[in-house]
Amino acid sequence: MADKVQAQTTQIPQVQQKEVQPKSSKKTIFFVAIPIVILQIIIAYLLVLDLNSKTTTEQNPPTVKDKETVKASPDKGVVDEYKISDSEYVISHPEFLFVVKDLVVNPAGTGGLRYLLTSVGVEVTNEKAFAEIQSKEVIVNDILINVLSSKTLEELSDVTRRKELRREIAKRVDEILTNGRVQNVYFSKFIIQ
Numbered sequence: 001m002a003d004k005v006q007a008q009t010t011q012i013p014q015v016q017q018k019e020v021q022p023k024s025s026k027k028t029i030f031f032v033a034i035p036i037v038i039l040q041i042i043i044a045y046l047l048v049l050d051l052n053s054k055t056t057t058e059q060n061p062p063t064v065k066d067k068e069t070v071k072a073s074p075d076k077g078v079v080d081e082y083k084i085s086d087s088e089y090v091i092s093h094p095e096f097l098f099v100v101k102d103l104v105v106n107p108a109g110t111g112g113l114r115y116l117l118t119s120v121g122v123e124v125t126n127e128k129a130f131a132e133i134q135s136k137e138v139i140v141n142d143i144l145i146n147v148l149s150s151k152t153l154e155e156l157s158d159v160t161r162r163k164e165l166r167r168e169i170a171k172r173v174d175e176i177l178t179n180g181r182v183q184n185v186y187f188s189k190f191i192i193q
Contacts, residue, residue, distance in 0.1 A: 094123040094184065096130035100141060102189070105149045107156055116156055119189035120144055122173055122182055129180025136176055143172045157192055 099121045106112050122140065124130050133140060147169050148156070155161055166185040174182045 094121070094186075096124045096127060097186075098122045098124065098130060098133045098137075098140070099188075100137075100144060103141070103144055103148070105145050107148070107153045107192075108150055109152050114153055115193055116148060117189065117191040117193070118148065118187060120169070121186035121188060122169070123184040123186070124177070125180040125183050129177055132177055132179045133173070139176055140173055143176070144169065147172060153192065162187070 099119065101119045103118050103120065105116050105118075107114060107116055122133065124133055147165070151165065156165075166187075169185045170182040173185075
């Protein structure tokens with residue numbers, strides 16, 4: 001009888017081990033299959049985005065404007081001495097670009113309750129002007145703060161006035177440069193809170 005009890009106790013652990021093994025294989029399948037499926041979904045999404053961007057660029061090819069032409073503003077008849085385009089997008093990477101990152105200013109009339117967080121890029125014509133604007137970083141920051149904080153919340157949030165804002169910043173920064181001039185002004189971040 002003692003042999004029968006001993007045989008039963010040795011058989012029970014074997015049965016329990018057999019039941020545990022299928023659960024671990026299910027876990028393994030779960031931990032391998034789910035990441036693979038997620039990865040496939042991500043790849044499919046990126047491919048769709050890539051194909052979508054290619055079709056939109058084929059339908060609307062970018063046009064490069066001659067950099068030497070001076071454009072007249074149609075609404076005011078004022079000559080645009082800066083190469084500030086109507087497009088929000090840069091076609092080619094600027095060669096000499098001075099960037100002021102994460103500038104925070106309070107717009108006029110907000111009493112300090114609202115703010116503008118922006119990053120501004122100032123493109124200059126040559127290497128000497130780039131070195132000069134880097135050495136005058138504090139003055140450029142001051143100009144940006146003065147120009148941006150003089151604008152009301154309404155003026156800053158109106159996208160149609162963004163070109164005028166770029167032109168004003170270009171003109172003010174151009175006044176401090178002696179070795180070149182401002183070619184364009186870019187906003188890489190423009191958040192109003």
